[in-house]
Amino acid sequence: MATNGQPPGTTTVHVVTGNLTCAGTIVYLSADGSWQTALERARAFEREDEAKAELARVRVDEAEITEPYVFAAASRDGRVGPSSAREILRAAGPSTRLRRPD
Amino acid sequence: MYRYDDDDKRLVRERAEQFRGQVERRIAGEITEEEFKPLRLQNGLYLQLHAYMLRIAIPYGLFSSGQMRQLAHIARTWDRGYGHFTTRQNIQFNWSKLDEVPDILDALAEVEMHAIQTSGNCIRNITTDHLGGVARDELEDPRPWCELTRQWSTFHPEFAHLPRKFKIAFTATPGLDRAAIKLHDIGVRLVQSADGDPGFEIWVGGGMGRTPIIGACIREFLPRRHLLSYLEAILRVYNLNGRRDNIFRARIKILVSSLGIERFRELVEEEWAASREDAMEFRDDEIARMQSFFAPPAYPAAGSSDELLLSYRQAEDLEFARFARNNVVLHKQPGYSAVVLSLKSFDAPAGDLSDTQMDSIANLADRFGFGEIRATHNQDLVLPDVRTSDLPELWRELQTLDVATANAGRLTDLICCPGLDFCNLANARSLPLAQEIRQRFDDLDYLDDLGPLSLKISGCINACGHHHVGNIGILGIDKKGEEFYQLMLGGSADDDASLGRVLGPAFSRDVIVGAVDRVLQTYLGLRESDDETFIEAYRRVGEAPFRDALYGQVLYANHPPA
Amino acid sequence: MRIIRQREIVDDGWVHVATDEALPSSGDVIVPLARWQSEREELLARTTGRLGVRLPNDRPLAEIAADLPRLALVAIEFPKYRDGRGMSLARLLRQRHGFRGEIRAVGNVLRDQMAYLERCGFDAYELTPGKSLESALLAFDEIAVTYQGAIEPRSVSRLRGSAG
Numbered sequence: 107m108a109t110n111g112q113p114p115g116t117t118t119v120h121v122v123t124g125n126l127t128c129a130g131t132i133v134y135l136s137a138d139g140s141w142q143t144a145l146e147r148a149r150a151f152e153r154e155d156e157a158k159a160e161l162a163r164v165r166v167d168e169a170e171i172t173e174p175y176v177f178a179a180a181s182r183d184g185r186v187g188p189s190s191a192r193e194i195l196r197a198a199g200p201s202t203r204l205r206r207p208d
Numbered sequence: 209m210y211r212y213d214d215d216d217k218r219l220v221r222e223r224a225e226q227f228r229g230q231v232e233r234r235i236a237g238e239i240t241e242e243e244f245k246p247l248r249l250q251n252g253l254y255l256q257l258h259a260y261m262l263r264i265a266i267p268y269g270l271f272s273s274g275q276m277r278q279l280a281h282i283a284r285t286w287d288r289g290y291g292h293f294t295t296r297q298n299i300q301f302n303w304s305k306l307d308e309v310p311d312i313l314d315a316l317a318e319v320e321m322h323a324i325q326t327s328g329n330c331i332r333n334i335t336t337d338h339l340g341g342v343a344r345d346e347l348e349d350p351r352p353w354c355e356l357t358r359q360w361s362t363f364h365p366e367f368a369h370l371p372r373k374f375k376i377a378f379t380a381t382p383g384l385d386r387a388a389i390k391l392h393d394i395g396v397r398l399v400q401s402a403d404g405d406p407g408f409e410i411w412v413g414g415g416m417g418r419t420p421i422i423g424a425c426i427r428e429f430l431p432r433r434h435l436l437s438y439l440e441a442i443l444r445v446y447n448l449n450g451r452r453d454n455i456f457r458a459r460i461k462i463l464v465s466s467l468g469i470e471r472f473r474e475l476v477e478e479e480w481a482a483s484r485e486d487a488m489e490f491r492d493d494e495i496a497r498m499q500s501f502f503a504p505p506a507y508p509a510a511g512s513s514d515e516l517l518l519s520y521r522q523a524e525d526l527e528f529a530r531f532a533r534n535n536v537v538l539h540k541q542p543g544y545s546a547v548v549l550s551l552k553s554f555d556a557p558a559g560d561l562s563d564t565q566m567d568s569i570a571n572l573a574d575r576f577g578f579g580e581i582r583a584t585h586n587q588d589l590v591l592p593d594v595r596t597s598d599l600p601e602l603w604r605e606l607q608t609l610d611v612a613t614a615n616a617g618r619l620t621d622l623i624c625c626p627g628l629d630f631c632n633l634a635n636a637r638s639l640p641l642a643q644e645i646r647q648r649f650d651d652l653d654y655l656d657d658l659g660p661l662s663l664k665i666s667g668c669i670n671a672c673g674h675h676h677v678g679n680i681g682i683l684g685i686d687k688k689g690e691e692f693y694q695l696m697l698g699g700s701a702d703d704d705a706s707l708g709r710v711l712g713p714a715f716s717r718d719v720i721v722g723a724v725d726r727v728l729q730t731y732l733g734l735r736e737s738d739d740e741t742f743i744e745a746y747r748r749v750g751e752a753p754f755r756d757a758l759y760g761q762v763l764y765a766n767h768p769p770a
Numbered sequence: 771m772r773i774i775r776q777r778e779i780v781d782d783g784w785v786h787v788a789t790d791e792a793l794p795s796s797g798d799v800i801v802p803l804a805r806w807q808s809e810r811e812e813l814l815a816r817t818t819g820r821l822g823v824r825l826p827n828d829r830p831l832a833e834i835a836a837d838l839p840r841l842a843l844v845a846i847e848f849p850k851y852r853d854g855r856g857m858s859l860a861r862l863l864r865q866r867h868g869f870r871g872e873i874r875a876v877g878n879v880l881r882d883q884m885a886y887l888e889r890c891g892f893d894a895y896e897l898t899p900g901k902s903l904e905s906a907l908l909a910f911d912e913i914a915v916t917y918q919g920a921i922e923p924r925s926v927s928r929l930r931g932s933a934g
Contacts, residue, residue, distance in 0.1 A: 125255055125259070127234070127235065127241075127306065128235055128305065128306050128307050129259075129305050129306070130255065130258075130259035130260040130303075130304065130305055130306060131259065132258060132259075169237040172241050172255060173241065173255055189689060190686075190689035191628060191636065191637070191686070191689055191690060191691050192257070192628060192686075192689075195257065195628055195629060195637070196257055196258065199258065200258070200629040200630060200639075201629055201637065201639075201640055202557045202629050202639040202640055202643065215915045216915075218914065218915050219913060219915040219917075222912060222913045222914065222915065223913060225912070226912040226913060229912070230882065233905075238902075238905075239880075243851075243880060243882075246851075246852050247882055329852065329854075359917045360917060360918060362917050363886075363913065363916065363917065363918075364917075364918055365857060365885075365886040365887070365888075365889035365890050365916075365918070366854075366857045366858055366861050366886075366890055367854070367857075368854060368857065368883070368886045369851075369852045369853060369854025369857065369883070369886075370854060444858050447854055447855060447857070447858045448855055448858050448859075452853060452855075482866060483865070483866070486865045486866075488918070
């Protein structure tokens with residue numbers, strides 16, 4: 107799970123995320139304002155303060171999202187991907203084998 | 209075991225109904241997440257890394273085959289077919305949906321279970337020795353006291369919003385501690401006075417987390433009828449004086465250590481003197497009534513000596529003999545044994561069981577016992593009442609379920625928190641590391657040669673994996689988004705509790721297991737005899753040889769021992 | 771102002787008077803602890819209206835204990851609803867000091883802590899603005915079974931078994 111030494115052309119972007127209040131599912135705010143389960147479809151804010159402003163709006167307006175926050179992600183060729191151990195695991199699911207694979 | 213009466217049943221049903229209303233108000237937007245969070249936490253519902261996680265209490269680790277089957281049913285119906293047993297004698301389901309949790313609570317209420325106060329800043333699940341009632345070395349069965357304390361702490365109105373969580377553990381064995389009472393907010397040991405009167409020795413202010421502290425004895429002898437009034441006095445002093453301005457300074461251990469145990473004791477004794485008349489005091493018949501729930505079962509005669517078990521331990525089938533040595537404990541009742549089921553097999557996350565394993569273990573508890581199961585603070589299970597002559601047959605059944613690994617008390621019987629794979633607080637993963645360690649050290653002869661050894665892994669400083677008190681402790685940390693692991697040595701959660709020390713810089717994920725190996729090699733090289741355990745050897749020689757082995761002379765020269 | 775008192779929604783006649791506000795010549799007033807301590811004689815000299823003191827939850831009861839016979843109401847502040855100090859204070863007021871006046875929860879007071887508060891000795895609640903009092907009333911009966919006597923210490927039948 108190496109995260110250092112990002113390839114050239116990678117830029118840092120900011121993503122708004124949270125969990126669906128009812129189902130608990132991880133979701134990301136997309137460019138059209140909808141919530142998507144795939145990180146690749148997340149809106150990539152170039153500036154952190156823009157993402158934080160959107161976060162503040164979500165906190166007030168969107169009761170169906172629980173515990174939203176902003177994290178830094180990597181963008182390369184227009185594709186958004188995780189850049190920390192935490193967000194890699196959030197995006198991909200637990201790395202351990204479950205007793206019963208689903 | 210304790211059986212619910214009509215009031216107990218009504219309470220858990222009403223609680224499920226109450227939570228259903230709270231969930232409806234949350235989904236309807238009538239209450240904010242900030243308001244809802246303490247409510248869901250006091251029902252054991254966390255928002256974890258991927259989803260909601262529901263933590264269900266197994267009070268003092270004791271549950272029945274019927275309850276186990278219901279847990280299997282919950283795993284199948286509302287989760288992903290498995291559950292995770294924790295160090296605090298709870299079980300967790302990792303994939304709950306908020307609007308289905310009230311249904312799960314209803315299902316739990318049907319079998320006299322609940323998730324009450326398994327999280328939040330309140331008195332948590334009461335824990336005890338997993339061998340309570342069957343241990344040959346105990347003074348008295350601690351479980352009636354645990355149940356009395358469970359009832360007293362359940363929805364105690366004064367202590368519903370403490371500065372921080374509060375954990376109480378009981379033990380009843382002189383000179384031994386299988387419940388780590390000195391690492392709890394309150395630890396209670398059943399003792400006898402010099403005159404032979406039964407009572408309690410009370411410890412306070414222990415805990416792990418980011419500021420690990422071994423508790424102090426606040427009272428050497430408390431007559432048993434006063435247990436609850438004395439607990440109330442401690443809790444009240446804490447509730448009024450514990451810090452609420454800083455979550456990391458809010459546990460009772462910080463209050464006790466900042467005041468000093470003498471001053472804290474004065475405050476508690478003063479409060480107790482003023483309030484004990486108002487508080488609850490047990491009469492002997494009430495104690496006897498509670499004890500009657502935990503009376504030993506009517507054991508059919510099953511031989512009268514330990515010779516059969518001793519012969520199994522020398523059996524020709526070496527694997528069975530090893531199982532009988534490592535995973536089978538001598539029982540209070542002659543002819544019976546308590547059997548540890550290892551939830552640390554080589555290819556599954558530590559502490560996990562599938563629904564089908566749960567069902568099968570429930571059946572075994574009925575067939576080889578009286579339908580009772582224990583969850584241990586070491587994240588294993590125990591079948592407490594097995595006829596010793598049934599051990600060969602039980603062992604074969606356990607093997608088919610992958611819970612017969614003969615590693616109880618060995619290196620790979622490790623404690624491990626869920627870590628970054630599941631936990632919202634974690635900084636690094638712990639489950640894959642535990643798995644790699646179990647795969648690398650899978651030679652049971654080697655593990656036996658290493659002898660009794662505790663390895664404990666936490667994925668963050670909150671120390672759910674008890675790394676501070678592992679003979680070998682591993683703490684996951686985050687360095688700029690990458691997982692690193694600190695190694696510490698010398699901890700113990702036993703009666704001679706001690707805190708481990710970090711020996712040097714953290715290791716990256718790819719070398720940490722090698723570092724553990726080097727520690728083990730160092731121990732084997734310096735122990736005085738095969739009988740000198742790891743912790744004994746470490747205490748004799750100190751950290752220097754281990755630090756040399758891990759970091760070499762160069763580093764050692766730059767960082768001389770303190 | 772509408773509050774809950776003894777499990778009923780009522781129009782409350784008490785007036786909160788801040789430290790820098792003029793004291794009304796008549797009527798029931800609740801003053802902050804600091805004002806009570808600095809203007810105790812003037813307050814006691816009022817000929818009409820009852821007196822109440824608003825107690826921050828980090829102050830010891832010793833500061834008002836001797837004056838309790840002169841007070842008809844003690845309001846205990848909840849800066850956050852998950853700050854449980856007020857629960858111990860109320861229980862001490864009732865049990866140790868025998869206070870029989872009104873104990874009122876003020877501040878961040880929400881429906882879901884009220885059943886606990888009542889069992890600790892509170893009998894009046896000023897809910898956080900915007901919260902439904904009608905909904906809050908339902909909370910008292912959500913869980914009828916109690917294991918502790920709380921402020922009725924000798925009625926601990928649950929932990930006393932059937933003989934109790």
